Amino acid sequence: MTIFLYELQNCIDVSRVESTAAHDKPPRRRDRPPREAKPLHKTSPKQPFLPDRAGRRRAQTAARRREPHAAAKMVLAQLGGSISRALAQMSNATVVDEKVIAECLNEISRALLQSDVQFKMVRDMQSNIKRIVDLESLAAGANKRRIIQQAVFSELCNMLDPGKPSFTPKKAKPSVVMFVGLQGSGKTTTCTKYAYYHQQKGFKPSLVCADTFRAGAFDQLKQNATKARIPFYGSYMESDPVKIAVEGVERFREEKSDLIIVDTSGRHKQEAALFEEMRQVAEATKPDLVIFVMDGSIGQAAFDQAHAFKQSASVGAVIITKMDGHAKGGGALSAVAATKSPVIFIGTGEHIDEFEVFDVKPFVSRLLGMGDLSGLMNKIQDVMPAEQQPELLQKLAEGTFTLRILYEQFQNLLKMGPIGQVFSMFPGFSSELMPKGSDKESQAKIKRYMTIMDSMTDAELDSTNPKLMSESRIIRIARGSGRLVRDVMDMLEEYKKLAKMWSKMKLKIPKNGDMSAMTRNMNANNMSKVIPPHMLKQMGGIGGLQSLMKQFGGGKDISKMLGGMGDGN
Numbered sequence: 001m002t003i004f005l006y007e008l009q010n011c012i013d014v015s016r017v018e019s020t021a022a023h024d025k026p027p028r029r030r031d032r033p034p035r036e037a038k039p040l041h042k043t044s045p046k047q048p049f050l051p052d053r054a055g056r057r058r059a060q061t062a063a064r065r066r067e068p069h070a071a072a073k074m075v076l077a078q079l080g081g082s083i084s085r086a087l088a089q090m091s092n093a094t095v096v097d098e099k100v101i102a103e104c105l106n107e108i109s110r111a112l113l114q115s116d117v118q119f120k121m122v123r124d125m126q127s128n129i130k131r132i133v134d135l136e137s138l139a140a141g142a143n144k145r146r147i148i149q150q151a152v153f154s155e156l157c158n159m160l161d162p163g164k165p166s167f168t169p170k171k172a173k174p175s176v177v178m179f180v181g182l183q184g185s186g187k188t189t190t191c192t193k194y195a196y197y198h199q200q201k202g203f204k205p206s207l208v209c210a211d212t213f214r215a216g217a218f219d220q221l222k223q224n225a226t227k228a229r230i231p232f233y234g235s236y237m238e239s240d241p242v243k244i245a246v247e248g249v250e251r252f253r254e255e256k257s258d259l260i261i262v263d264t265s266g267r268h269k270q271e272a273a274l275f276e277e278m279r280q281v282a283e284a285t286k287p288d289l290v291i292f293v294m295d296g297s298i299g300q301a302a303f304d305q306a307h308a309f310k311q312s313a314s315v316g317a318v319i320i321t322k323m324d325g326h327a328k329g330g331g332a333l334s335a336v337a338a339t340k341s342p343v344i345f346i347g348t349g350e351h352i353d354e355f356e357v358f359d360v361k362p363f364v365s366r367l368l369g370m371g372d373l374s375g376l377m378n379k380i381q382d383v384m385p386a387e388q389q390p391e392l393l394q395k396l397a398e399g400t401f402t403l404r405i406l407y408e409q410f411q412n413l414l415k416m417g418p419i420g421q422v423f424s425m426f427p428g429f430s431s432e433l434m435p436k437g438s439d440k441e442s443q444a445k446i447k448r449y450m451t452i453m454d455s456m457t458d459a460e461l462d463s464t465n466p467k468l469m470s471e472s473r474i475i476r477i478a479r480g481s482g483r484l485v486r487d488v489m490d491m492l493e494e495y496k497k498l499a500k501m502w503s504k505m506k507l508k509i510p511k512n513g514d515m516s517a518m519t520r521n522m523n524a525n526n527m528s529k530v531i532p533p534h535m536l537k538q539m540g541g542i543g544g545l546q547s548l549m550k551q552f553g554g555g556k557d558i559s560k561m562l563g564g565m566g567d568g569n
């Protein structure tokens with residue numbers, strides 16, 4: 001845990017860097033009539049050409065007209081931050097009376113409205129909370145802040161939960177799932193992620209590319225599907241998406257695929273003809289589920305656009321993409337309201353496995369800065385195989401914090417997903433606290449360190465002797481990894497700091513091998529010595545750390561988290 005905390009704090013320190021990722025999109029087919037300016041949400045790296053200055057100005061004006069409240073867009077993390085602040089301000093008040101509660105609710109409503117949530121939803125939420133928090137009927141001494149926080153929590157959960165689960169595919173029973181969404185929302189990428197997720201669960205998925213609108217769509221799907229070894233169907237020549245969809249579905253039904261995924265063309269709200277095409281594909285393939293893919297940054301326009309899709313195809317579920325880092329996602333609540341369908345997954349990166357099942361309660365809990373400890377524990381247990389844990393503890397207890405251990409922990413940390421998200425799983429933290437871009441920067445830093453370590457010998461990786469790293473070795477490692485000598489020295493400095501921290505932990509492994517006894521000495525005082533001061537401050541000092549550890553369930557769960565060998569395990 002300390003390693004994770006330490007690495008998390010390193011992420012907060014890093015300065016913002018611009019992403020240089022480029023993704024060129026092939027030009028659209030020439031046989032289509034020319035289209036209007038691209039929608040605002042289209043990611044710039046995918047622009048097929050760079051318009052001249054006048055063209056850019058025209059596009060910007062058009063974009064502003066389409067999204068009048070773009071400036072008011074708030075990132076989801078900011079929404080959580082605003083709500084948490086409103087609640088915190090209320091708890092600072094000496095007496096919680098009607099006026100204080102009204103102010104707090106107004107503050108929360110303002111934050112929700114600014115995050116693109118529909119006015120009616122906000123108004124309903126406000127009156128529901130007022131009903132729950134009826135001051136007169138509350139017993140004296142009741143923790144009003146907690147009751148209000150709980151009410152806000154359950155109201156947000158209600159907003160995100162349409163009350164009916166979506167269709168879920170069953171193994172060995174053929175289902176057709178059709179993906180719809182705006183241009184560039186991440187539909188094609190998400191189709192493959194969805195197929196891959198189910199393939200890992202034992203399904204036999206297949207992909208049909210009925211996107212005949214974007215010239216590169218078939219190649220993109222083909223490439224992704226090939227990498228994931230998922231059968232695909234599409235055509236370079238055929239321009240009728242309905243024909244391709246029907247042929248693809250038939251082919252894969254014959255091949256006994258139990259999850260046939262149909263990718264359709266990207267839409268823009270105004271393009272009525274394309275909406276009609278989507279309706280025809282749905283009519284011809286009779287999907288069991290239509291999934292609306294929405295870019296997490298769509299903002300204010302989310303409700304109307306989701307509503308437009310719902311009207312043209314019977315949307316049964318929503319997937320929100322680009323929720324990694326600081327994606328704007330206030331519209332998620334509106335999309336659920338507009339489609340009356342649940343969010344089932346979120347996309348957390350460009351890679352195939354950067355895809356998470358969406359669970360309403362942990363999500364809202366993180367949003368409100370209440371953390372998601374069970375999610376965090378699951379994540380840690382997922383990435384650190386149980387059989388590795390006792391061995392790691394044993395080594396740490398012996399004071400052998402080697403570079404190899406650090407390398408393995410880096411691997412685990414990267415597997416845990418975007419660091420901002422891991423961060424928000426700690427109660428009291430919000431990913432809002434992290435500077436923009438720091439997620440990418442910290443991941444890049446970890447990968448850089450790992451590249452350096454890849455150029456080390458086994459003896460160097462397993463050594464605990466700091467003197468081993470002589471000048472000549474450092475120069476050799478820098479040359480081998482293509483990095484500067486200074487980079488290697490920086491990495492070694494970080495390693496030394498961590499090694500020192502672990503030596504302060506003074507873990508004692510009892511002779512009888514009872515690891516729980518060892519982890520019991522990880523009390524708040526002990527832990528506070530190894531947590532970087534500004535991180536400790538954010539946690540609310542030793543008191544905050546104590547309550548965090550209590551929430552983990554004391555030594556027992558910490559031992560579970562660290563070693564999976566606590567009492568009764």
Ligand SMILES: Nc1nc2c(ncn2[C@@H]2O[C@H](COP(=O)(O)OP(=O)(O)OP(=O)(O)O)[C@@H](O)[C@H]2O)c(=O)[nH]1
Pocket residue numbers: 023043046181182183184185186187188189190211214217220265266267321322323324346347348349350
């Ligand atoms: N960071 C991040 N990028 C994503 C995510 N999902 C998709 N993308 C990226 O978003 C861009 C658009 O994705 P596509 O899958 O091509 O979008 P599309 O909706 O199929 O596009 P059209 O065919 O034009 O409709 C690509 O660069 C993807 O790599 C995500 O969850 N996180």
